[in-house]
Amino acid sequence: MDVPPPEPGPGEVRVRVRAAAFNRLDRFVVEGIPGIPIELPHVLGSDASGVVDRLGEGVTDIVPGAEVLVNPGLWDGTCEYCRKGQESLCRDFRILGEHTQGSATEYIVVPARNLHAKPPVWSWGQAAAAPLVFQTAWRALRSVGELRPGETVAVIGAGGALAPAAIQVAHRLGGRVVVVGRNPAKVEKAIRLGAEAGLVVTTEKPHDRLLWEWSDKRGIDVIFDSAGAETVSRSLRALARGGRLVVVGATQGPKVEIDLRTLFWRQGSLRGSTMASRAEFDAVYAELVRGHLLPIIDSEWEWDRGVEAFHRLGAPDVFGKVVLRTGDPGR
Ligand SMILES: [Zn+2]
Numbered sequence: 001m002d003v004p005p006p007e008p009g010p011g012e013v014r015v016r017v018r019a020a021a022f023n024r025l026d027r028f029v030v031e032g033i034p035g036i037p038i039e040l041p042h043v044l045g046s047d048a049s050g051v052v053d054r055l056g057e058g059v060t061d062i063v064p065g066a067e068v069l070v071n072p073g074l075w076d077g078t079c080e081y082c083r084k085g086q087e088s089l090c091r092d093f094r095i096l097g098e099h100t101q102g103s104a105t106e107y108i109v110v111p112a113r114n115l116h117a118k119p120p121v122w123s124w125g126q127a128a129a130a131p132l133v134f135q136t137a138w139r140a141l142r143s144v145g146e147l148r149p150g151e152t153v154a155v156i157g158a159g160g161a162l163a164p165a166a167i168q169v170a171h172r173l174g175g176r177v178v179v180v181g182r183n184p185a186k187v188e189k190a191i192r193l194g195a196e197a198g199l200v201v202t203t204e205k206p207h208d209r210l211l212w213e214w215s216d217k218r219g220i221d222v223i224f225d226s227a228g229a230e231t232v233s234r235s236l237r238a239l240a241r242g243g244r245l246v247v248v249g250a251t252q253g254p255k256v257e258i259d260l261r262t263l264f265w266r267q268g269s270l271r272g273s274t275m276a277s278r279a280e281f282d283a284v285y286a287e288l289v290r291g292h293l294l295p296i297i298d299s300e301w302e303w304d305r306g307v308e309a310f311h312r313l314g315a316p317d318v319f320g321k322v323v324l325r326t327g328d329p330g331r
Helices: 024-031 124-129 131-144 162-172 184-191 207-214 232-237 260-266 278-289 303-312
Strands: 012-022 047-055 067-070 107-111 115-117 152-156 176-181 197-200 220-225 239-247 269-272 297-302 321-325
Touching (some): 047 124, 067 124, 124 297, 131 162, 131 220, 131 278, 152 162, 152 207, 162 176, 162 184, 176 184, 176 207, 184 197, 197 207, 207 232, 232 260, 239 260, 297 303, 303 321
Parallel strands (some): 152 176, 152 220, 176 197, 220 239, 239 269
Antiparallel strands (some): 012 107, 047 067, 067 115
């Protein structure tokens, strides 16, 4: 479909997209999220990298031609939470590609404050692979999970896009990282990103039992769980006294039954986390730029293979971000 490039409004910038990255989120958008009306045809993709193409009124701190990556979190900047610097709690918080048209297109218009310089040593694909997953992992583990150096931290699920980011962030924050997953090859890859141990789940040995044994029946201080229905009640059972179970998604379903006795007796807490504030984004971006954290790409696809790229998201061995390159490299 040919549509004219969108025009940036005040405070906004138009970016010519060079690479976009899909997320598990995109599959939910396609399948439909109750309560979120989607305007059709819908453009997928939350993350993007590209070249600044046109400036809206009042934008002075960036120039056309600048190479950037895009933070896909959108906030109004005016509500009580934004005024306190808690942008991901914004009353009007949205994610590019989920609540709005996404990044897998030729041009996108975003607020200038959402742009960050693309580190010159990164490919376009790496720049598009970083923003969503690293900010999510950073806030969930550091701010919400209050992970402290020396504490044990379990990442539930070894593959996808989020776990490779969460393992690196947990390691960087000084945690003793253990990763659990069903696929031995993915667990092996995950260990190389900074985990101290990788445990393979079986029918006889679900992840709570594995973690309980690994920790010598002490439990885990911080558990990072994005699976939801399938794992959260078990994760709770693997929590140490005073531990924090941080839920960042519900890819396997949203409803769980938990045993409150486990929660209060261990004096644990069940916490939720989404995306990140501006300050948290800046902090994790600085770590990325310094090379302490590395964007992990599962696969990169040319523009005309977008449908195959999208299907790759559902593959059992996906590890890292699925990236779509747009347009010809010479333009
Ligand atoms: Zn707000």
